[in-house]
Amino acid sequence: MYRYDEYDRALVNERVEEFRDQVARRMSGELTEDEFLPLRLQNGLYLQKHAYMMRVAIPYGALSSDQMRGLAVIANEFDRGYGHFTTRQNIQFNWIELADTPDILAHLASIDMHAIQTSGNCVRNVTTEAYAGVAPDEEYDPRIFAEIIRQWATVNPEFLFLPRKFKIAVSSSKEDRAAVRMHDIGLYLYRDEEEILRFQVMVGGGLGRTPFLNKAVKEDLHWSEVLSYIEAVLRVFNRYGRRDNKYKARIKILVNSLGVDAFREEVEAEWLQIREGFSTLTDDELSRVASQFLSPLYKTLDDTDLRYGNHIASNDEFASWVSRSVKPHKVSGYASVAISTKFPTNTPGDLNAEQMQRIADLADLYGFGVIRIAHEQNVVLPDIPKKYLFNVWSSLCEVGLALPNVGLVSDMIVCPGASYCSLATAHSFPVAKKVAEAYSIEEQLEVGDISINLSGCINACAHHHIGNIGILGLNKSGEDYYQITIGGAQGKDSQIGKVIGPAVSEDALPRVVKNITNAYLANRDDSETFHETFLRIGLEPFKLAAYESVGA
Amino acid sequence: MKNIIHIQSNDMTISKADDWAILEKDCDSLESHQILPMKAWLARVERGDNTPTAVWVDVDDDPMELKGDIDKLSFICIFFADFKDGRGYSTAYLLRKRLNYQGELRAFGDVLRDQLSLMRQCGFDSFAIKEGKDPHDAAKGIKGLSVTYSGSVSQPNPLYKRVRR
Ligand code: HEM
Ligand code: SF4
Numbered sequence: 001m002y003r004y005d006e007y008d009r010a011l012v013n014e015r016v017e018e019f020r021d022q023v024a025r026r027m028s029g030e031l032t033e034d035e036f037l038p039l040r041l042q043n044g045l046y047l048q049k050h051a052y053m054m055r056v057a058i059p060y061g062a063l064s065s066d067q068m069r070g071l072a073v074i075a076n077e078f079d080r081g082y083g084h085f086t087t088r089q090n091i092q093f094n095w096i097e098l099a100d101t102p103d104i105l106a107h108l109a110s111i112d113m114h115a116i117q118t119s120g121n122c123v124r125n126v127t128t129e130a131y132a133g134v135a136p137d138e139e140y141d142p143r144i145f146a147e148i149i150r151q152w153a154t155v156n157p158e159f160l161f162l163p164r165k166f167k168i169a170v171s172s173s174k175e176d177r178a179a180v181r182m183h184d185i186g187l188y189l190y191r192d193e194e195e196i197l198r199f200q201v202m203v204g205g206g207l208g209r210t211p212f213l214n215k216a217v218k219e220d221l222h223w224s225e226v227l228s229y230i231e232a233v234l235r236v237f238n239r240y241g242r243r244d245n246k247y248k249a250r251i252k253i254l255v256n257s258l259g260v261d262a263f264r265e266e267v268e269a270e271w272l273q274i275r276e277g278f279s280t281l282t283d284d285e286l287s288r289v290a291s292q293f294l295s296p297l298y299k300t301l302d303d304t305d306l307r308y309g310n311h312i313a314s315n316d317e318f319a320s321w322v323s324r325s326v327k328p329h330k331v332s333g334y335a336s337v338a339i340s341t342k343f344p345t346n347t348p349g350d351l352n353a354e355q356m357q358r359i360a361d362l363a364d365l366y367g368f369g370v371i372r373i374a375h376e377q378n379v380v381l382p383d384i385p386k387k388y389l390f391n392v393w394s395s396l397c398e399v400g401l402a403l404p405n406v407g408l409v410s411d412m413i414v415c416p417g418a419s420y421c422s423l424a425t426a427h428s429f430p431v432a433k434k435v436a437e438a439y440s441i442e443e444q445l446e447v448g449d450i451s452i453n454l455s456g457c458i459n460a461c462a463h464h465h466i467g468n469i470g471i472l473g474l475n476k477s478g479e480d481y482y483q484i485t486i487g488g489a490q491g492k493d494s495q496i497g498k499v500i501g502p503a504v505s506e507d508a509l510p511r512v513v514k515n516i517t518n519a520y521l522a523n524r525d526d527s528e529t530f531h532e533t534f535l536r537i538g539l540e541p542f543k544l545a546a547y548e549s550v551g552a
Numbered sequence: 553m554k555n556i557i558h559i560q561s562n563d564m565t566i567s568k569a570d571d572w573a574i575l576e577k578d579c580d581s582l583e584s585h586q587i588l589p590m591k592a593w594l595a596r597v598e599r600g601d602n603t604p605t606a607v608w609v610d611v612d613d614d615p616m617e618l619k620g621d622i623d624k625l626s627f628i629c630i631f632f633a634d635f636k637d638g639r640g641y642s643t644a645y646l647l648r649k650r651l652n653y654q655g656e657l658r659a660f661g662d663v664l665r666d667q668l669s670l671m672r673q674c675g676f677d678s679f680a681i682k683e684g685k686d687p688h689d690a691a692k693g694i695k696g697l698s699v700t701y702s703g704s705v706s707q708p709n710p711l712y713k714r715v716r717r
Contacts, residue, residue, distance in 0.1 A: 005717055011699040018697070022666065031666075038636055039666055121636070151701040151711070157670035158645055158704070161638025227702075227710075238642045273650060278703040278710065285712045 001064055001370055002147050002292045004112040011154070012109040015116060019043045020102035027099065042122060042160065044115025045101055049422045052096040055118040056108060060128045060146040060170075061089030061373040065360035068371050070111035072356035078104050082352040085341065087179075087413055087463060088167070089127050089373045090118055094420050116154060121162045121249075123153035123234070127169045129177035130338075130374035133293060134382045136330045137174040140189055140197060144290045145226065146170050148281065152227050159234045163241035164249035166234070167206075174492075179375055181205055181213040181494035182466060184251050185233060187226070197223040203233055203263070204255030207460035211496045212252040215260045217267060223286070227279040232271035240266070296368035296383055301333020305386040318393055320441070321404040326389060329382075337381040337392060338374065340403040340411055343436035347429055348414040349377035358399045362392055376413055376451075378406065408444040409452060409517065410436035413463060417456025417473060418480075424456035426473025426480035431506050435471075438510035447517045450530045451490070454482075466490045468530045469516060470497045471509070482509050486516060486542050487534045495531075500543045508550040519545035553629075553660060555681035557691050559672070564694065566687050574608055574629065574660070587629055590618065597621050608660070615643045619651055626655040630676075635662040641674045648675035648705045665689060669696025675705035 004012075019039070026036040040046075044055040056071070063071075071091060075083050078100050079093040086092060096104070108114055117124055126149045128142040129135070149168060153159070159166075171178040172189035180186035186202040199221040205214030221229055233251075242248045255263045312319045327336040339359065342348050351359075363371050363381055366388040372380040384392055396402040405411050412435070415421065417428025432454045439447075453467030464470030470485035481503040488497030504512050517530075519542050524533045534542070554569045571585045575592070587606040588596070590613050596603050606627035609615055618625070628647060630640045640659060647653040659671050660680035668679060672694060681690045703710045711717070 007699050007711060007715070007717060011697055011701070014697045014699070035635075035664060035666070121638075154701050155670075155697060156702040156704075157673040157700075158641045159638070160670060161636055161641070235642050235645070238638055243637055243639075278708045278713070282713075288712070288717060 001062060002059070002143075002289075009109070009112070012112075012114045012116070015043075015114065015155075016102060016105045016109050019105060023098060023102055038120055038161070040101075041120035042117055043101070043105065044118040045096070045098075046119060047422075048094065048420050049418075050420065051094065052098055052101070053420065054093045054096045054101065054104060054115060055086070056091050056093070056113060056115045057118045057125045058089050058091060058113075058373050059125060059150050060132065060143045061130055061375070062132075062143060063371040063373065065363040065369040065371065067111050067113055068356050068360040068363070070107065070113065072353040072360070074104055074107060075353040075356065082350050083356070084416060085349040085351065085373050085377050085379070087375045087377060087461065088125055089130075089375055090125055091373070092416075094416070117160075119165075120160075121164050121166075122160045123156070123162075123166045123168065125167075126150045126153070127167070127178055127183075127375065129171055129173065130372040130378075130380040131173075131177065131327065131336055131382065132372075133295065134329050134331075134334075134336055135173050135177075136328050138172055138330070139191055140172045141290070141293050142170040142172040142178075142189060144286070144293050145187070145189060145223070147289055147292070148285070149226070149230065152230070152279075159238060162234070162238055163243045164246070164251075166237070166251065168230070176491045176494075177375075179463065179466065179490045179494075181490070182207055182211075182463065183214060185230060186214045189223070192220065199223065199226055199229075201229060201233075203267075204252040204260070206250045206252040207463060207465045208250070209247060209458045210252070211460070211465040212256060213494050213496065214252075215255060217260065217264045224281040225275055227281060228275045228277060229267075229271055231274060231279055232267050235270055236263070236266045295331075296370070298331045298334060298383070299385070301331075301385055301387075303332040303386075305333065308386045308389055311390040315390075317404070318390060320445075321393055321402055322389065324404045324406040324408065327380075331383075333386055335384055335386055335389060337384050337389070338406045339379040339381070339396060339401050340406050341378055341401070342403060342405060342411050343433045344410070345400045345403060348412060348432065351379070355399045355401055358395065358401070362395055366392060376411065378411070404441065405444060407449045408441075409439050409447055409450060409513075410444060412436065413451070413453040413467065415455050415461035417454075421456060423459060424473065425458070425475040426456050426482070427506075428454050428456040428462070428473055431471075431473070431480070431482065431509055434506070435510045435513050438514055446521065448529070450517070451488075452513070453488075463490070464488070465496045466494055467497065468534070469513060471513075472503075474503055476503065480506050482506065484512060484516070484546065487531070487539065489531045498539055500539065500546050504547075504550065511550050512546050515545045515548050515550075516542050553658075553680045554683060555685065555687040555690075556678065557668075557681065557687055557694070558656075558678040559694070560677070564691060566691055568687075572606065572627070577610075587627070590615075594618070594621070597624070605655075609643055609647075611637055611639050613643075615646045616650065618647070618653075622647075622651045622653050625653070627658070628653065628655065629658040629660050629680075632659055632661040632663055635664050635667055641670065644671070644674040644676055645705055663690075665691075665693035668693035672696070673700065673704040673706045 202214035485497030658678040
């Protein structure tokens with residue numbers, strides 16, 4: 001886990017005081033709202049429907065137990081007792097007073113956290129996957145480079161007023177669990193034949209109204225050149241990205257209007273001027289940062305634990321939770337635990353202060369005090385000895401967090417929609433709940449792993465384009481309607497889903513989703529996933545089935 | 553120009569106005585202390601006309617066109633039409649680092665207190681603060697944060713090459 005040194009700490013502390021002064025100047029009228037807007041956005045503060053919303057950065061989704069407790073304190077003291085975890089591994093507080101924000105930021109700084117660049121047209125939180133450092137299929141811990149890039153991008157003076165927001169994700173495992181392909185820059189880190197670390201660099205991903213997966217611009221970037229290459233991409237974007245139209249300002253539009261080859265040439269030309277310059281990473285810096293991410297001191301444990309086996313054999317509820325929530329670990333005798341924050345007992349991504357505290361306690365008791373936020377809006381305890389899994393489960397049961405639905409229909413990714421968001425065109429939480437409730441747990445298990453993503457408007461905060469079933473909330477003459485896409489996928493073979501037909505009403509939605517999963521069950525071969533069946537049989541059978549007994 | 557903050561080897565001077573004046577886009581006259589649009593200036597150079605030593609660069613001008621003639625200039629102003637448009641930062645970077653421009657580099661237009669430290673790091677050493685704002689108040693924005701992670705024009709090395717962490 002990265003620990004701040006005196007420099008990190010000085011930076012966040014000074015930044016808090018700078019913002020305190022800016023808030024005071026805004027409140028006295030010295031700063032206009034137009035002048036204040038980018039300043040507050042770059043400190044994580046949005047103005048929403050009911051109040052200010054503050055988005056706190058959780059770099060690459062990693063939290064210590066003390067930091068989680070600190071978030072619980074903020075939830076209690078400054079919000080209404082809960083927070084919302086996002087697909088980009090951050091947390092949002094929805095009921096914030098402007099005057100409180102400097103104190104909230106000061107509180108964050110005291111636990112080595114901040115809200116810098118969680119919003120605004122700048123480089124945002126660098127994300128990776130929740131199982132970084134513990135996944136058996138990992139080549140190199142992606143958090144190390146995520147942290148190096150985070151530092152480079154933080155208050156980097158040239159790139160704070162880009163044409164539009166800029167998101168970077170890194171993955172270094174066989175399976176990409178970080179939705180790398182929909183980021184402005186996606187980085188796959190691998191070892192070449194000589195064991196040298198290299199990046200495959202992809203640029204120009206993004207969802208919203210014109211969804212694009214990013215495109216490969218560099219196949220074999222040496223690790224020491226990753227910052228200079230990102231700098232080249234950003235300089236090209238800063239100079240040539242469109243600024244006349246907010247909806248055409250993301251780098252995806254630049255890449256696709258120039259064509260990826262011309263774009264690559266621009267970047268290479270810029271890069272040749274700066275590579276081998278000041279931004280070149282050194283072995284020393286890599287090992288300094290890497291040393292912060294050393295594994296905890298694992299015990300030598302047997303891979304099978306008798307007590308754990310007995311609990312599984314004798315307790316069905318525990319066994320079904322284990323089958324969904326317990327994930328493989330690279331160290332024998334350990335497992336990672338995914339904690340579902342979803343329906344029916346929770347609201348996707350929301351945790352209340354008591355739940356946050358409980359998770360922090362469990363991390364301290366059994367799991368080296370470390371916690372991760374998954375981009376599926378769930379929480380992960382990455383390092384739990386198998387012999388304690390039953391204790392963890394029992395404790396989670398007490399706070400309503402032991403749902404056995406990770407990866408299933410009801411583990412939907414859902415944005416806040418009209419509940420909080422001023423941009424929403426439809427509700428998302430209440431409808432997502434109806435969809436989840438249309439399935440018994442047995443039915444969900446029958447369907448198996450599937451991703452369903454529901455966004456409350458075209459901005460696609462819930463990544464509906466890359467959900468196996470994507471749901472987009474629209475407004476048709478004052479009523480909420482939902483457009484459905486299928487065939488989306490994330491991971492190494494990401495795909496943007498296709499619209500199946502006319503949007504359906506809120507009441508019809510659960511039936512339609514169920515028709516689609518039924519069509520999958522009727523057509524799947526053996527152990528095919530939803531996406532594999534889709535690839536084999538195409539859109540048509542799903543289209544035909546979807547509107548059965550609902551009318552469009 | 554009005555509301556000027558100028559920094560020279562760490563000394564800051566603030567003045568209500570100086571003698572310089574920005575010439576509008578299609579102007580191409582030649583009185584002293586006039587700052588020509590970059591394109592007009594380049595056209596004069598092309599014609600072999602007597603050239604002044606000051607130009608201003610618009611948001612969508614390519615500063616790399618000054619390559620080859622940069623030594624003729626001792627004063628360059630970069631226009632910020634809107635402080636939220638960050639192209640001027642990269643323009644400044646290119647002038648300083650790519651063309652190795654050593655003269656005075658001034659930001660003008662929508663130039664505000666809360667961006668001055670960023671501009672300074674990108675190589676600006678002079679600022680014409682937006683009209684209606686107090687340059688003495690704006691000058692408080694020069695200092696900025698004491699810690700910077702990345703390198704910049706004013707501090708080429710990233711933090712980890714500057715200090716032992
Ligand atoms: C409630 C306040 C929120 C507002 C006002 C907001 C606004 C937006 C907007 C305008 C975009 C589109 C940007 C573009 O395409 O240029 C966007 C994209 C995105 N948002 Fe949000 N959002 C909010 C909450 C969230 C939440 C809760 C999540 C996570 C669940 C989230 C995750 C994302 C992601 C991942 C994208 C990127 C999609 C892409 O690359 O196009 N946002 N957001
Ligand atoms: S998708 Fe739309 S409704 Fe949902 S959070 Fe994003 S902007 Fe708001």
